[in-house]
Amino acid sequence: MSRVAAIIGGGVIGGGWAARFLLNGWDVRVFDPDPQAARKIGEVLDNARHALPMLYDVALPDEGRLSFCPTMSETVAGAEWIQESVPERLALKRKVFQTIQEHCDPGAVIGSSTSGFKPSELQGCATRAEQIVVTHPFNPVYLLPLVELVTSPANDAGLVARAQDTLTALGLYPLHLTQEIDAHIADRLLEAVWREALWLVHDGIATTAEIDDAIRMGFGLRWAQMGLFETYRIAGGEAGMKHFIDQFGPALAWPWTKLMDVPDMTDALAQRIADQSDAQSGHLSIRQLERKRDNNLIAMMRALRQQGNAAGRLINTHNAQLPRPAAAPDGPLITQDRVIPVDWTDRNGHMNEGRYGQIFSDAADAVLDRIGAGPDYIAAGHSYFTVETGLRFLAETHAGERVEVQTRITQGTGKKLRCWHEMRRKADGTRLATCDQLMIHVGLDTRRSCDPRPDILAKVEALAAAHQRLAPLTSG
Ligand SMILES: NC(=O)C1=CN([C@@H]2O[C@H](COP(=O)(O)OP(=O)(O)OC[C@H]3O[C@@H](n4cnc5c(N)ncnc54)[C@H](O)[C@@H]3O)[C@@H](O)[C@H]2O)C=CC1
């Protein structure tokens, strides 16, 4: 049975949470009095469906069911997780928690998306304070992993542990703050940058576009992969962090920043920011900007996956935990079931020919894992090398499409392992490409061909014999 999440408030953030749960297979119920809520969530969901699956090398679970409820009581009844994302007003949030707690399961996690309130403030008028935690996400919630999980002494330890497990299983990174503080950690940092940026516009020193360039051409790139302290450690050179502090610490006392002052947000300043922002990005709709942002985020996080660093390491772990495709026992192997990521496409707007080599190579790895010739076998000094491939491109493949590769072993004798891979579009079964691949068994000490271990060969022969009995291949 599907797990159920209740989303209270389905705006920018509630919509992102709904998408995160749905795409991880949860059923989602939404309560939002805005008559436009279903349309808005639908649009966020379209973006999320386009983006999130591209992060992974295996398909996500089947999407859960989305429903909209007319009352909060129906929304939360029986839900395992309740995520509050109503506007940032303490009185409103407390009232919402009271209604939620009248109708929800006392064991359910109630997470608040609040950007600034402390859990003890939210728990103030609650019937069961122990149930309410802050789970502060980052926009877009369906792509960015960080969730600040902020708890107070009133929280139940078991519930907090469950909250951490659930967030992790959703591919999120719960950063647990056990000391509550206004605006948590990340928003304190963001607010400091935001404050300085407002001053720069207010004082006519920089435009919104120039400030954005100053971030994205430089330190923004550093932050995504090493954060602040690790970056500055390197900036201290061989002498390291201590030297960095000695050198730059005194600068904090110089008038480099406006520190805690905030410019008066007059109508004139607000208009100046809005006009500059229109000049910078007004040619794109919000949904187009979101697509651009999401594609960039996917490409960057996939690059971090390749390096196994920062958010990439987290996504690799989640990727490894996703269920692998299962084949019918008497059918071909299902060696790939995945979505084509945006960084696999080329200037013709379709999957680049080099990536077909990649997907069939990944399919071959799945075959090798299946016969026991995976990483352990390689570590023991044996492997298979590809010596020949014949590729055919039969139809265009585009970013965001889910594809499946079916593989048959067409020769499994001695050193030779020959595979026939077919890649099909999941939505309609269209055959997109085929690959005839010959691999030869090698000894990694000599880098020359040799016979496989008998147990490996026995598995190859058994699979080859089973695949011989399959219905002949069709050209459809
Ligand atoms: N927008 C952002 O970048 C981020 C916002 N947050 C936090 O998320 C929360 C929501 O913010 P946004 O999604 O940006 O606001 P939003 O204005 O986009 O959405 C709020 C939604 O709540 C609905 N709503 C109002 N009263 C309600 C009620 N009584 N019951 C159910 N729904 C109700 C509104 O109709 C609206 O759809 C806030 O606490 C905010 O601090 C957290 C992270 C980032």
Ligand SMILES: C[N+](C)(C)CC(=O)CC(=O)[O-]
């Ligand atoms: C502007 N904000 C304070 C609502 C931002 C956040 O809370 C997190 C984010 O997504 O930047």
